[in-house]
Amino acid sequence: METDKAAVSREEVRKLEEDFKMIRLDNICKTYEVGGDIVKALDHVSIHIKEGEFVSIIGPSGSGKSTLMNMIGCLDVADEGSYYLDGIAIEEYSEDNLAMVRNAKIGFVFQNFNLLNRLSAQENVELPLLYKKMTKKERERLVMEALNQVKLTERKGHKPMELSGGQQQRVAIARALVTNPAMILADEPTGNLDSGTGEKIMSLFHELHAKGNTIVLITHDEKVADQAERKIRILDGRVQEIISRQDIKDGKENQ
Ligand SMILES: Nc1ncnc2c1ncn2[C@@H]1O[C@H](COP(=O)(O)OP(=O)(O)OP(=O)(O)O)[C@@H](O)[C@H]1O
Numbered sequence: 438m439e440t441d442k443a444a445v446s447r448e449e450v451r452k453l454e455e456d457f458k459m460i461r462l463d464n465i466c467k468t469y470e471v472g473g474d475i476v477k478a479l480d481h482v483s484i485h486i487k488e489g490e491f492v493s494i495i496g497p498s499g500s501g502k503s504t505l506m507n508m509i510g511c512l513d514v515a516d517e518g519s520y521y522l523d524g525i526a527i528e529e530y531s532e533d534n535l536a537m538v539r540n541a542k543i544g545f546v547f548q549n550f551n552l553l554n555r556l557s558a559q560e561n562v563e564l565p566l567l568y569k570k571m572t573k574k575e576r577e578r579l580v581m582e583a584l585n586q587v588k589l590t591e592r593k594g595h596k597p598m599e600l601s602g603g604q605q606q607r608v609a610i611a612r613a614l615v616t617n618p619a620m621i622l623a624d625e626p627t628g629n630l631d632s633g634t635g636e637k638i639m640s641l642f643h644e645l646h647a648k649g650n651t652i653v654l655i656t657h658d659e660k661v662a663d664q665a666e667r668k669i670r671i672l673d674g675r676v677q678e679i680i681s682r683q684d685i686k687d688g689k690e691n692q
């Protein structure tokens with residue numbers, strides 16, 4: 438019997454490898470100019486994030502973390518460099534396609550929450566579902582499930598101004614979770630929480646990671662960053678070092 442042993446071409450292997458890397462940034466630069474001052478927010482940043490990975494991005498204030506998150510989440514465009522999402526260069530996506538991929542794939546937790554003040558917690562969490570074909574009942578079920586995950590069901594009728602900073606943060610997290618996105622991109626998600634609540638949120642991220650979600654967590658807290666599989670340290674818009682979990686455990690950092 439003749440078997441079809443068509444060789445897999447190098448190009449195909451390269452493509453498969455590329456696909457495996459959900460996110461790939463090559464030499465990304467982003468510069469801001471304010472009143473004649475030039476700030477290199479991202480300076481030749483090259484990183485990749487694989488599907489199902491749990492990565493933390495750590496750096497001091499102003500190091501470029503949020504700028505990097507906006508870049509990863511395709512909310513901003515680089516001045517220089519290439520960005521591949523699921524193996525495809527970002528400029529090959531049409532605007533509509535990119536919006537669709539982003540809505541379906543990524544759950545954002547913004548540093549400043551980005552909650553709508555006139556809406557209740559429940560309505561804020563419901564927002565990303567309004568674009569989906571779904572009955573009101575189904576939406577309500579998912580919203581309550583997400584609010585329950587962040588332990589906030591009893592505050593569902595409250596508007597952001599009627600919630601504490603930590604509670605607003607949890608609403609923002611619930612809003613990111615409600616669509617069950619493949620990747621959660623969270624900017625300082627524990628920044629406004631007391632240590633107990635912060636730990637609960639971290640357990641939630643670990644649970645989501647165990648279920649196969651990709652987690653990208655931005656923080657300035659070393660203890661939080663150490664919980665990831667890989668820790669990417671940035672300073673002055675540059676990647677300083679990338680440390681794997683094993684190296685974190687072995688204390689090989691900064692050696
Ligand atoms: N829209 C903007 N216009 C001008 N400069 C900006 C803009 N956004 C960010 N920057 C500058 O780029 C640099 C990186 O900012 P970024 O918000 O990414 O830092 P960060 O690491 O998230 O800091 P933090 O921990 O305080 O949130 C900073 O020096 C900041 O002042």
Ligand SMILES: [Mg+2]
Pocket residue numbers: 502503504548624
């Ligand atoms: Mg920031």
